[in-house]
Amino acid sequence: MADGSNQRPIIIKRKKVVAGGGHHGGAWKVAYADFVTAMMAFFMLMWLLNATTEQQRKGIADYFSPTVPISRISGGGDGSFGGDSVFSETTIAQNGTGATNRRPTEGRQALGLQGTDHDAQREIAALEALEDALMGQGGDSMVSELALAHVNSRLTDEGLIIEIFSRPGAPLFDPRTGDPAPWLPGLAAVMAQLFGTVTNAVGIAGHVTSEPIVIASETRWQASITHAQALRRMLETGGLPARRIARLTGHADREPITDDPMEVRNDRIEVILIRSHL
Numbered sequence: 001m002a003d004g005s006n007q008r009p010i011i012i013k014r015k016k017v018v019a020g021g022g023h024h025g026g027a028w029k030v031a032y033a034d035f036v037t038a039m040m041a042f043f044m045l046m047w048l049l050n051a052t053t054e055q056q057r058k059g060i061a062d063y064f065s066p067t068v069p070i071s072r073i074s075g076g077g078d079g080s081f082g083g084d085s086v087f088s089e090t091t092i093a094q095n096g097t098g099a100t101n102r103r104p105t106e107g108r109q110a111l112g113l114q115g116t117d118h119d120a121q122r123e124i125a126a127l128e129a130l131e132d133a134l135m136g137q138g139g140d141s142m143v144s145e146l147a148l149a150h151v152n153s154r155l156t157d158e159g160l161i162i163e164i165f166s167r168p169g170a171p172l173f174d175p176r177t178g179d180p181a182p183w184l185p186g187l188a189a190v191m192a193q194l195f196g197t198v199t200n201a202v203g204i205a206g207h208v209t210s211e212p213i214v215i216a217s218e219t220r221w222q223a224s225i226t227h228a229q230a231l232r233r234m235l236e237t238g239g240l241p242a243r244r245i246a247r248l249t250g251h252a253d254r255e256p257i258t259d260d261p262m263e264v265r266n267d268r269i270e271v272i273l274i275r276s277h278l
Contacts, residue, residue: 120277126198127160127273134162134194142190147183159200159275162191164231165268172267173227185234191271192238201246202235203272204228210253210261225250231269246274 048060131153133142141148150170152163164187166172173180195202206228208220228248236242256266 120275123198123200123275123277124155127155127200127275130194130197130273131155131160134191142194143187144183147187150181150183151187157275157278158272159203160273162271162273163268164271166264168264171264172269173230178226180230180234184231185237188231188234189238192235192240195235195240195244195273198273200273200276202240202244203247203274204232204235204245204249205270205272206231206250207255207266207268207270208253209264209266210256212262220252221250223250224252227269231271235271 049057052060135141135151135153136143136148143151150164150167150172152165154161154163164172164184170181172184206224206226208224208227211220225248228250232245232248235245253261253266256263257268258265
């Protein structure tokens with residue numbers, strides 16, 4: 001009995017080990033992280049599409065895809081390290097195509113370079129320089145202060161629009177005789193001189209004020225055309241070649257720029273230097 005009581009019982013413990021930390025393991029964390037990263041990239045892409053211009057998006061695309069289209073003519077540059085994008089203005093160059101010039105050279109067509117973007121930039125710069133010289137934005141104006149008070153200019157998609165308008169007590173043309181204001185021929189001569197610095201075609205549009213119905217026997221159409229024709233003759237007298245005049249229109253009183261169609265400010269002539277590169 002003594003020998004049996006000194007023997008200790010043997011206890012065996014069995015520990016259950018669960019691999020992977022649970023039913024699904026840890027793989028879901030990796031999948032979730034990938035999902036969050038993908039969503040962040042998606043929302044960043046949507047933000048970039050909304051917050052950038054077309055030109056900026058092309059630059060970003062060039063940065064992430066700096067490949068150069070290869071053709072039998074030459075590489076993707078326009079001259080030695082010209083730095084031109086492999087994208088044309090409206091079409092991505094693919095397989096040696098993509099140029100959109102009406103008559104592109106074989107080399108430029110293969111490169112996908114149309115060149116109109118550079119031409120348009122040069123044209124805009126020339127029109128802006130002409131506007132500065134006329135309005136005196138970069139210094140002294142070539143136009144007298146009296147005439148400058150009747151002139152306004154703006155650069156639009158159509159071209160540079162120079163608006164010459166009447167002021168209260170100072171009309172462009174005498175309402176009785178139809179003679180132009182004394183300063184108008186001088187202004188036309190300056191404009192003709194400045195127009196010689198560019199090659200854009202010229203358009204002239206006449207506008208007049210409305211008349212009361214009781215005295216509307218004379219049509220406003222003829223008056224607007226008469227004013228536009230008079231300015232055309234002044235420009236040609238000032239040295240502008242007649243072939244530069246591309247169009248001459250009369251709009252009567254159909255396009256007032258004030259709420260009151262009878263206001264004198266609506267009596268105006270618009271001279272447009274029409275853009276040739278858009």
